[in-house]
Amino acid sequence: MIIAANISLQLSKLGYEVTGIESRGEDAVNHAVENRPDIILMDIRLKGAMSGIDAAKKIQEKTAIPLIYLTANADEASFQKAKETKPYAFISKPFNKLNLERTIELVAEKIKEEKIETEDSDSLIESLDDRIFIRNNGKLIKLMLDDILYIEADRNYCNIFTNSHNYLIVSPLNAFCQKIESRDFLRVHRSYVVNLKKLDAVADSHLEIMRKVIPISKMYKEDLMRSIRKV
Secondary structure: OHHHHHHHHHHHHOOOOOOOOOOEHHHHHHHHHHHOOOOEEEEOOOEOOOOHHHHHHHHHHHOOOOEEEEEOOOOHHHHHHHHOOOOOEEEEOOOOHHHHHHHHHHHHHHHHHHHHHHHOHHHHEEEOOOEEEEEEOOEEEEEEHHHEEEEEEEOOEEEEEEOOOEEEEEOOHHHHHHHOOOOOEEEEEOOEEEEHHHOOEEOOOEEEEOOEEEEOOHHHHHHHHHHHHHO
């Protein structure tokens, strides 16, 4: 808490507003959902049973907030696990004031850039009943909905996967889903929307499409099982 308070003081002096400090993962999740900060500075090691990585995953199931990890853990396993939550940056401990200041500033600039791109993204997708049109390499590309296997979110981008190609477009996953009215597409995770007609297998915590293993979040599992019965 002493280190956290010192970081809070430094950030306040730099002109940032600190919405709060939490030492337990459960409290961090509740705070993030209630206050919706612009950036979360998350220590990988927290008090209690929930790690910072676990807390980040819980937060991302409910809201998309840019994440920066603080860590003294340099082992590969921890890094790979943390990387799954797609953080904007890592700050290694011990760190100095300049390192903190520059990292926060770079992430803030990245957020501004993504916001501008997102505001322009509506022109990138047109949708009809059975197809969508996306801008790719200066052209409008037609994609039949039946050809889409799944869509994967990457911050303010979406990767659309078909059997033969994948297309990267500038659009948050939420905005993309709103433009596809087909009931064949269902969100199963904060980062994935799947074409129910393309499912090969469904397990307790994941599903498979063309050998691609896609995680299922608990909050979406009931909708998935209900939709499968209707397909």
